[in-house]
Amino acid sequence: MDRAPGLMSLKMEMLFAALILAYLQSFVLSNPQGDALIALKLSMNVPNNQLTDWNQNLVNPCTWTNVICDKSSNVFSVTLSDINCSGTLSPMIGALRTLTTLTLKGNGITGGIPKEFGNLSSLISLDLGNNRLSGEIPSSLGDLKKLQFLTLSQNNLIGAIPESLASLQNLTNILLDSNNLSGQVPNHLFQIPKYNFTGNHLNCGGLNLHLCESYSGDSGGSHKSKIGIIVGVVGGFVILFLFGGLLFFVCKGRRKGYKREIFVDVAGEVDRRITFGQLKRFAWRELQLATDNFSEENILGQGGFGKVYKGVLADNTKVAVKRLTDFESPGGDAAFQREVEMISVAVHRNLLRLIGFCTTTTERLLVYPFMQNLSVAYRLRERKPEEPVLDWTTRKRVALGAARGLEYLHEHCNPKIIHRDVKAANVLLDEDFEAVVGDFGLAKLMDVRKTNVTTQVRGTMGHIAPEYLSTGKSSGRTDVFGYGIMLLELVTGQRAIDFSRLEEEDDVLLLDHVKKLEREKRLDAIVDRNLNKNYNIQEVEMMIKVALLCTQASPEDRPAMSEVVRMLEGEGLAERWEEWQHVEVTRREEYSRLQRRFDLGEDSLYDQDAIELSGGR
Structure with a gap:
């Protein structure tokens, strides 16, 4: 009976590990979208100093630079502007069926536009402008029924504009200027609000060059433009008159002491x-x-x-x-x-x-x-070489400020609020580098009368608390876990999940990595190297202890955000840490004892645990 709690704790850890492993495997297994993007990178001859995190051995593209995914990890935006490419476009791009935005402008891309671009059925915006593309515009672009913006300007394209483009009912912007196109422009394209066919050998329906270009939303006629100007001037006077009258009545109402909403x-x-x-x-x-x-x-x-x-x-x-x-x-x-x-x-x-x-x-x-200094994540990992490093004093202030913001959400708002995606990327920095917690898009009202259950887990892997990942139940302690990971980001400057650590160790999770170094008393190895040893090691130790208390597996064991604030201010940390250390030592000893029994061949116990873990939960 004495070992029952230890076994239960072990089972919960194994369950959490299995969930994390399943998640991590999604990064490592082959991904058609990742394969397509790797093929594009290789065919475009991307310089070695660009897209360095596009790793063909880790083909989940949602973590790559200039790639944006939706909630289902489908790629929907790729922006590779002005990165000095000199190659061609890979036909494998057609595999990105969920892609809505593709921007490759301002490079030196040569060759033709593959007909496979017509397979990008979700595409809304395509920008291949200012390259060296040659050949004809593929008629398959007429299959992009959702396309609204098409830019092929400043290339070496030849031939006629495909009639198929005239069938794109959603097209609102088409720019084909400065190519070597010839022939008649399909009449339907003149109905598009914004078009530019200048700098080609095209017949735009007349001798006047202005018929090849429209930025007013009209079909090119100067008569309509003049009418628009007249209507605009008259309309302006009418609006000015009405606004003056409205202002008069508002001021009159204020003099009478009325409090009215306009x-x-x-x-x-x-x-x-x-x-x-x-x-x-x-x-x-x-x-x-x-x-x-x-x-x-x-x-x-x-x-x-x-x-x-x-x-x-x-x-x-x-x-x-x-x-x-x-x-x-x-x-x-x-x-x-x-x-x-x-x-x-x-x-x-x-x-x-x-x-x-x-x-x-x-x-x-x-x-x-607009937050002038962007996010903590940007300052830690994405800053430009000429921008200053986030110093240790600022990091301490950010930790306390973010804690106070979350404390307010959890304990002082009415109704109370759960953020559900606390991480360095969602902690912004104002002009004075004060922490501002942002992005409440994933927030959820906290109903204290019942358990908070969501049908869809939202958040960022590596920051999500284990109980939320496995059950969908969120609480204020869910945010506390994410805050603890954010503290580790502040101290280390690293991401919550980092596959580069696989080369040296097994801990791809930042939390496991820090726990290991803390047990080995290697605090200096934890701290962000960009600080160049300009920090107080006692303060680092304090912040790491608070982070590890916040990221305990059981939500009941984590401190509330009000307690986190007090610990960061120097109150009550020693007592909580001593209590946690005792629990951790006991847990590790129990785990080691069971592991030795497994190693000695006690298969019956191991199999029984496996059966219980695979059963209903």
């Missing part, structure tokens, strides 16, 4: 009234202009439900615009409403403030302040 809906937006404190409701066009039409070059990152773009408003205010991509799918629109509601009530110096939002019949967007 709602001004922008044409095209959802006709409903949403008010959350001081949030601003942005017009779609305002955010479209701010982000340069949501240019791929302005992407800051990707959250659970969409991409985040850098933007500059008309008053030169820098913002980050989160554009939700799947709000029409189950949970998408609800996620928008939930995020707006939660962020509007969660006000704390260490939480990302929401400036405003935008809703239209087809779009949902959130607007945040």
Whole structure:
């Protein structure tokens, strides 16, 4: 009976290990998408100093530079602009059936466009501009029924524009300028809002060159342009008159002491009234202009439900615009409403403030302040050579600030909030390098009356608590686990999962790696080398201890975030650490004893454990 708790603990560890192993195997096994991207890299002759993490032995591409995946680990965006390639395009690219954005502009790519590009059935944006592509435009591009943006400018393409392109009903932007194309432009292409066929030998339906180009959304006629200008001027006067009248009544109402809400809906937006404190409701066009039409070059990152773009408003205010991509799918629109509601009530110096939002019949967007120093993950692992290293004093301040932000979410918000994806990439840094916890797209309201169960585990592998991964049950202690891993990122500068460690040891998980070094009392080997020994070893030891207490296997054993804050401030850590050490020693001794029994050939016990682990849980 004495060894029952030890056996149960061992079983839980083996279960967790099996789950992690299954996850890791998904990285190592062959992946058609990874194979296709490796083939593209090789055919394009990518320079040795580019895409160094594209490893053909580890073909899960979701961790690679310039590759973005969706929630199901399907590649949907590849951006390889201006990386000095000199090769050709691989036909294997056609295997990326989930790809929505492919940008290869500004390279020296030669050869033709493979007909297999027509197999990219999900493609929305294709940019091959400013290369040295030759040959004809393949008619198979007409099979890309979802395509909206096609850029083949500044290449050496020849022949006629395929008639098949005229069947692309969703196309809103086609740029074929500065090639050697010839023949008649299909008439339907003149109905596209934005087109450019100049710099070719094409017949655009007349002798005037301006018929080959349109940036106004008209079909090229100057008559329509003049009418548009007149209408715009008249409309401007009307809007100015109405705005003046509205301002008069608002001021008059204020003088009378009235407290009234004024709602001004922008044409095209959802006709409903949403008010959350001081949030601003942005017009779609305002955010479209701010982000340069949501240019791929302005992407800051990707959250659970969409991409985040850098933007500059008309008053030169820098913002980050989160554009939700799947709000029409189950949970998408609800996620928008939930995020707006939660962020509007969660006000704390260490939480990302929401400036405003935008809703239209087809779009949902959130607007945040732009964080000048980006994320902790960027500063630890992606900074440019000329940018300073995140020093130890700043790392300590970040650890405490993030802890205080999470403490507020868990213990002071009403209703309380679980973040569910705490990691260095979601801790942002303002202009003073103060920590700001962001990305509440994965957050979930904490209902204290019942267990929190989700039908879909969300988060980032390596940061997900074991009980959440195996059961789908989340709690505030789920965030505590993720916070502990984030502390280890701060100390080591490393990722939560790093396959490069396979060359020297078996610990691809950062948590296991740090535990091993801590047991061996090799604290200096844990610390980020970029710090160049400019740190306090006692403070490093304290932070590691807090991290290991936060990442205990059992959620009940982890401290609450309020206790984490106190420990970081120097209160109560010694007692908790001594208690944990006793439990860890006992657990390791029990594990070693059982392992020796297995090694001596007690197969019956081993088989019984195997049977119990494979049974219902």
